Amino acid sequence: MNATVRQGVPPRPARGAWWMIGVAALALAACSSGPKKPQPTPLEPVTALLPVQQAWTQSIGAVDPLLVPVVRGDAIALASAAGAVVVLDGASGRVRWRAEAGAPMAAGVGFDGQRVALVTRDNDLTVLTERGVAWRQRLASRPFTPPFVAGERVFVLGGDRSVIAFDARDGRRLWSQSSRGTEPLVLQQPGVLGAVGNTLIAGIGGRLVGLDPDSGRVLWDAVVGRSRGANEIERLVDLVGRVGRDGDVVCVRAFQSAVGCVDAVRGRTLWTQSADGVSGVQADAERVYGTESNGRVVAWRRTDGERAWTNERLLHRGVTAPLVLGRSLAVGDAQGHVHVLARADGAFLNRLATDGSPIVDGPLLVGNTLVAVTRNGGVYAWRPQ
Structure with a gap:
């Protein structure tokens, strides 16, 4: 986990920068003396039940996460x-x-x-x-x-959790x-900033907030994740991208805390479920899809948050946020693979290879083209045969 001191908040007595250095030192000590990191689960052979062919490739230079x-x-x-x-x-x-x-x-x-x-x-x-x-x-x-650009405006979600419009x-x-x-x-990773209709939505801590894009006025405030724990690091809670959307319902993840869905018209939290994950979610009319910290791929029922299915065959592979792709679901991993699963039950449909470096954020859909970007700067595109 990467965290940073929130700018504009004065340090507490006898802490400041040295306190943060102490936290880093303790983390390093724990890494060196604790149990070894689990090895990625070996990949099983996959029959290409959903055949695709590579459409094109590009290279843009190394990409920061x-x-x-x-x-x-x-x-x-x-x-x-x-x-x-x-x-x-x-x-x-x-x-x-x-x-x-x-x-x-x-x-x-x-x-x-x-x-x-x-x-x-x-x-x-x-x-x-x-x-x-x-x-x-x-x-x-x-x-x-990332800044959000729409309606002749540029919106920025700052590290101090302020929202600014230009x-x-x-x-x-x-x-x-x-x-x-x-x-x-x-949290030092992309959060939530986007729009539903004429409402700007932003992740502020563990809350999804609806704002008037013309004035910045708060329209509603819905809680998804709550702070918990004995110290400031354990109490850290932020909403993380990606965002799942089904009409006016927006589904999000609170970092290592919860997954939940919010009615973006009324600003009402529909449900939340405890979930240990660090990347965003996707949604359709039936399910919400996400990946857990250990690589488990999970589908929750969209109506009430009950689990629909799980896939544990990608454990410890650094699995990305998912992408809903027709009747399938695509996730990337830290070894440069894109795994295509069935939305109905999580069964494997195909596996696609890139340059072997981690997939950034997760696969994307551009028209009818599946695209993955790697940390080495490779851009790979595929289409159904």
């Missing part, structure tokens, strides 16, 4: 850790346009089909078009969640909404 790719329409936007932004055509893999941010990147990308938004390691929110850098704005706190055309700051939480730590 925070640089989550994003799909809009028939295009996919990606960013390399070195600062290159590439927009690819989903059908052919052709480069539609390329731009340079001018600095290494820390979080991104957001994409509305025309503009790409990201955050550099200098904490600059940077918006690019095919003509290059359109504008920059310095941020007070470092985001770990005019997408010129970078003018429109409004900001500060978190009323007091937790001193935040």
Whole structure:
């Protein structure tokens, strides 16, 4: 787990930076003296019950885990850790346009089909078009969640759990909404920021919050995960991307705490279930799908959260968030495989190989093309035969 001190929260007496160093030292000591990390479960042979063929490949350079790719329409936007932004055509893999941010990147990308938004390691929110850098704005706190670009606005979820809106055309700051939480730590991985209809949704700690995108006014606040534990690290709770959606129902995961669904019109939590996972979920009208920390793939009933099925044949393989793909489900792993499972019962339908480096975030769907991006910068695309 990676956590960071929340900016803007003063350190407690006799703690500060040395306290964080002590936590890191204790973690390292535990890793060195504790039990060895479990070995990945060996892969079993898989009969390709859902045949696919490789459509195209691309290479964009090494990708940081925070640089989550994003799909809009028939295009996919990606960013390399070195600062290159590439927009690819989903059908052919052709480069539609390329731009340079001018600095290494820390979080991104957001994409509305025309503009790409990201955050550099200098904490600059940077918006690019095919003509290059359109504008920059310095941020007070470092985001770990990709910016969200929609409705001629760029929305940012800061590391201090504030939400800020900028005019997408010129970078003018429109409004900001500060978190009323007091937790001193935040999770260093992409969180929840998006939209349902005309409501902006953001993960603030263990809560899913609905905001008016025009003013930042809080419309509703629904609890999914609650802080628990004896110390600040154990009490850390944040919602993590991806988000599952079925109409107006949004389903999310609270880090190592719970999975739950929220009615995004009424702002009401429909159900939550305890779940030990670190990556987001997907949903359809029947089930919510996710992966647990140990690699177990789980499906919960969408109506009440009861378990529908589990698949334990990918234990300890560093399995990613899932992707709903027709009647199937795709997950990546840390060895560069994409596993295709049946949505009905979790049975294996196919297995696809890449360059052997971990799949970033999880597979994506661009039109009718399944796409996976690896940490080494390989972009692989497949289609059903």
